[in-house]
Amino acid sequence: MERRVAIVGYAQSHHQQDMPMTREDMVFEVAREALRSAAILREDVDTVITASTDFLDGRTISNLYLSMAVGAYLKDESKVEEDGAFAAYYALMRILSGVHHIALVEGHTQGSVVNPHLVSTYTVDPLFERQYGFLNDISAAAFQARMYMERYGVSEEEIALVSVKNLTNAARNPWAHRKMPDLTVEEVLSSKLYYDPIRELTMSPVSDGACALVLASEEKAGEITDTPVWIEGVGSCSDGYLRDRDICRLDSLRKAALTAYEMAGIRDPSAELDVLEVSEKFAHEELLIYEALGLCPEGKGKTLIAEGVTERQGETPVNPSGGALGADPVCATGLVRLIEAAKQIRGDADAHQVPGVNRALAHGQFGLCAQKNIVFILGSDKK
Amino acid sequence: MSSPSKIVLTRAPLPVVAGFRWSVGEMMERFIKALAERRILGVRCPQCGYVYVPPRWRCGRCYAPPGEENIAELSGKGTLLSYTAAAVEIDGAGNFKELSSPKTLGAIKLEGAGSTIFMPLGEVKPGDLKVGMAVEVVWREETKGELADIKYFKPAKGSAEILSPKAPRRR
């Protein structure tokens, strides 16, 4: 990247089930808090990019009634209709272009308004799978999990370890939704079954939540903060439709990660990344993500979780915040990862802080079986 | 965060249902009509050889445009790539409904096909399902040229082809 862009402020809501707050209030609060955390005014912002979807918000043109709340009045505004991490990516491009200098990024979903799993049924091919009625994000993930387990000899217990790690991590994160400090593998495996082998505790919860992020160009970042978190690399990629891809591999994530690594000059991600925040909507997905991110060879994801490598105190901690299993306010989930990664670098991560983080990875995804992926590499000036 | 936490939940007193009727295009129309004759059609890309089920006129991999002459008929037999047993289903209002008995569902690669199709399974207990087992289509009694003509897939007789643990070749 020719120019450098930094994260200079952020905020998130207390993600929870059925938040007793209007969408407008929720968005207003995180936007105002993000600006406050960057110690800038709304007037300083050049462009605002939000993330939400019409189906999930229960309103066509979901951002329409929120422009005022988010602080976009007479600002160059746009909306991405997917995860907030993609909104950050768009805001990054806007700053890199030199046209804008400070961007406010916001993402939110209240899963209590419309069940996101219902919305996932609207994403499948209306001319074929949708007519049979059973394909949704959970059943697709079940196919993915079973295929992965069979192909690489992974057990349900090994997958449950991911839930145990993330949900116990979430217990230390004040913003997380599903906090289970004493969770055991047995409890995970006896939780309610949805689509075998996907259970309540191996899929993400339906959360209400929002978050916001302030990005600034190098010149502006210098004025705003002494602790900028630099975006050193970014990569995004989309796979084809479910029918014509190998759902056992996250090819688009692999490509996105390679692009981001190359940009950031990363050769050995396991050694060079101090912490990773990824959007694992299902427990088994985290193992696929390890492999696609190059933390281990294909099929060896289970080793990392079994050996504790990705534990909070492990060599390569993944999701010390609890990840998407800890809270999944759909369009905010990936953007929260970016915030959590930035917090880790700033040493600002509450009780789930990992010591000595200089470089972190944040991942966002959207679509059935993680069809679309985006990877950010963040770094600090220290080192 | 400070904020007042008073809200009202707003539910519509009247049912508002939006209906859709998606036009299917010519290739898909052929596919659907052929079901009446108990035939499953696909299309073979003339350039890269990938076989799409249902058929389509643009290859998503090499972008060549397959034509009518590339339409291929599939046998109705295939391999189970993956499966699940559903304990619930989602109704139109977004509620999870418990099923009285699990519904078995499969991800199937038909013989010679590139695409994976997702279909209900029948005549099999969840515990007997195995990745790699051979399956075949079961038609409903009277086929009418509708998607519902495919009733489900069931385990086929004969030896089950065991899926190689190696990932398929990518382009």
Place this chain on the structure above:
Amino acid sequence: MRNVAVIGCGQTKHSGKRRDVNLAEMVGDAVWNALEDAGVAPEEVDAFTVGNMQGFGGVAQPEQWLAEWIGASGKPVLRITTGGSTGASVVHGAYYAVASGLYDIAVATGWEKHSDSKEPGATTGLTHVGLGNTVNQVNCGASLRHLLSMMIVGAAAGVACYQAMYYMHRSGCRIEHLDMVAAKDRRNAAKNKYAHLQWPGCTPEDIARTELVAYPFRFGHICPASDGASALVLASEDVARKRCPKPVWIRGLAAYSDEENQIMSEGGGGIGILDASQQVGATMSAIKAYRMAGIKDPRKEIDLAELYQPFPSQELIFAERIGLFEEGKAWMALERGETDIDGRMPCDVSGGVNATNAIGSSALQRILECALQIRGKAEEHQVPKEVHHAVATAWGGATNYFAVTVLSDSL
């Protein structure tokens, strides 16, 4: 700053019913036409931006289903939607993708397939915009008669009707002028082979004979609900100079949001805009876009405008808002024939949104039409004069989203 050019344009025939194709095929057609026009192979495209109104077609995140149809499998795809202005927002997205230096060639595409909805026109989608508010109002004891009076306006697509009245009140514009705009748009559309409502030789009197919907809108004033898709190929300066004999440069762009203005805010609260035709965001967007493009006097320097005008009043309002005419005088220019295809300031020579409205495609088509005119490739509706600078607008949300894009034949 990296310069960005339009190097390829593609669209499908827009019409009331495209039942011959499915959604994926329709969008694929537009993208392939654009790639062919640009002489770019699908493998060469670095990134995609896409958008439509997902509730209108009943498919959520349709780009996930149709990624392979537009050649986007294995590529970055960004879905951008802002209501009516979606088409322009995706082009802006593609502009920034290239201008950022991350990508060299980007494709922007927008579409709508209204006929996939069982309800007439855009009923489903438009109902869903404010349904939450309406339901809250009903629960707070709104009378049926009040809802009816809102429906009257709703039938004329919301606040546009009021907006027209504000404009007419302060400018002196009359209903006859709306007839003139609508007739011009339909005549122009007849020369544009991709347009929907094509009426060769349509006169203002023809429009005046159509039924009154709610004063001042007649049936003949209102845009159709169309099926169609369009796409643009954008490229960096290096690529554009090598690959394209006549690149069209995107010289300025902005999209300032205003306060939502469909009389209410979320939940049914009020809003702080008293005159719906003010559209401050449009003016601010234009000022920024002209400044970027180095245009000092748009009235002299702009050769042609493609304005987003589902209703004829909006052609006049937005032409003034972006500085093409003096305040309150666009209708006089219309009377003098200045906005005609051979006029001084041709407006919507493609027929505009008033003649073709496949929502996600509409605002993209405005930019596309400017590019065609600058390249001299608009065929039958090509304006006789040379076009050096053209401006495209977009309008969306509840009159609160705008996008202004300035295109030029040179840097």
Place this chain on the structure above:
Amino acid sequence: MPYIKEKRKETLSLEGNWEISASTTWKDSPLLQEYALGLKEKKIIGSLCPGCGKVIVPPRNICGRCHRRMDERAEVSDIGTVTCFVISAPFEKGKMKLFGVDPVDLGLVKEGERVISVYVKFDGADSNVDTELVGAKPEEVYVGMRVKAVWAENRGGKLSDLEAVEPLKE
């Protein structure tokens, strides 16, 4: 109308539903209820922005211009000015349906009636309220017309307590 017609092949259609109301629970603030309760006492309340001083009727939570909460309330007059109006075409039986019901059949409007929708800026407010103008003919309404609220006789704290506005006789 002599539009150019085109013939195109129609392919099969497949159907699907989107149960909008059954699947959606919107969350709203109680502000509109608060406003409706005020109407019962013939009070029209708005929210007052402590930043810019604007009074928004009905009240809303947030002033986007100042990007701050509008927790204060202000009462505005029930006399105001028409800032804009739209006049319906004459209603005819069987011509238009409202939620599947014919408004003429339902007795909401009379055959041939023209409804005048107006935006009214009540004195003291910085926003419009949309309502109906009664007691005036379509040709009599004009921008700047002074009007007064018409209150329902039996008010129940509903939005319909503010029935309409009528010309102010001065």
